[in-house]
Amino acid sequence: MIIAYIIPDIKDTLGPNNRLCIWVKGCKKHCKNCLSPELRAFAGNDLDVITFLEDNVDFSKVEGVSISGGEPFLQNNELLDLVVYLESKTKDILIYSGYKYEELAKDPINRLIFKHIACLIDGEYLYEQDKNEKLKGSLNQRFIFFRKEFENLYLSLNKKERQPIPIIFDNEHLYLEVGLRKRSTKNV
Numbered sequence: 001m002i003i004a005y006i007i008p009d010i011k012d013t014l015g016p017n018n019r020l021c022i023w024v025k026g027c028k029k030h031c032k033n034c035l036s037p038e039l040r041a042f043a044g045n046d047l048d049v050i051t052f053l054e055d056n057v058d059f060s061k062v063e064g065v066s067i068s069g070g071e072p073f074l075q076n077n078e079l080l081d082l083v084v085y086l087e088s089k090t091k092d093i094l095i096y097s098g099y100k101y102e103e104l105a106k107d108p109i110n111r112l113i114f115k116h117i118a119c120l121i122d123g124e125y126l127y128e129q130d131k132n133e134k135l136k137g138s139l140n141q142r143f144i145f146f147r148k149e150f151e152n153l154y155l156s157l158n159k160k161e162r163q164p165i166p167i168i169f170d171n172e173h174l175y176l177e178v179g180l181r182k183r184s185t186k187n188v
């Protein structure tokens with residue numbers, strides 16, 4: 001799977017509680033002022049992601065997983081394997097997609113993916129409708145819950161203030177902010 005970053009211990013950002021966050025690479029959408037322009041190209045690590053997680057992540061601390069990008073459903077065969085594996089660790093799995101649920105649901109692989117996750121946040125990012133919601137990039141996006149028990153948790157967190165978390169990878173001199181932030185730069 002073409003992966004950009006895998007970061008554990010992200011608290012109440014991109015989902016409730018202590019989360020493992022996974023960003024894939026590659027997206028064919030062209031949202032104005034894309035939230036993650038550096039992740040739109042498909043070039044990157046083709047990682048055996050399940051083996052990597054098994055070897056490197058302490059799942060005893062993981063309360064939820066968020067998968068974002070890029071567009072996760074463009075690698076849906078690998079995504080299905082990943083969510084089946086992750087569901088054995090936590091039932092709270094969130095996926096972000098630039099496609100609408102109705103478009104995604106036409107593909108039988110995606111329908112299988114939905115059986116293994118708690119929530120999908122769907123739809124393109126519309127800059128003009130970015131109202132600083134904590135979990136949704138813009139008002140047009142929707143929470144689609146497949147596990148209703150997580151609904152209140154997500155909806156109440158979504159009302160809180162956005163506070164992106166700065167992360168620095170010392171060895172690569174890379175600075176990253178985890179969490180949604182409205183960009184003022186031009187689209188790329």
Ligand code: SF4
Nearest residue numbers: 027031034035070098
């Ligand atoms: S779907 Fe996400 S990654 Fe793709 S262009 Fe839109 S904001 Fe950027």
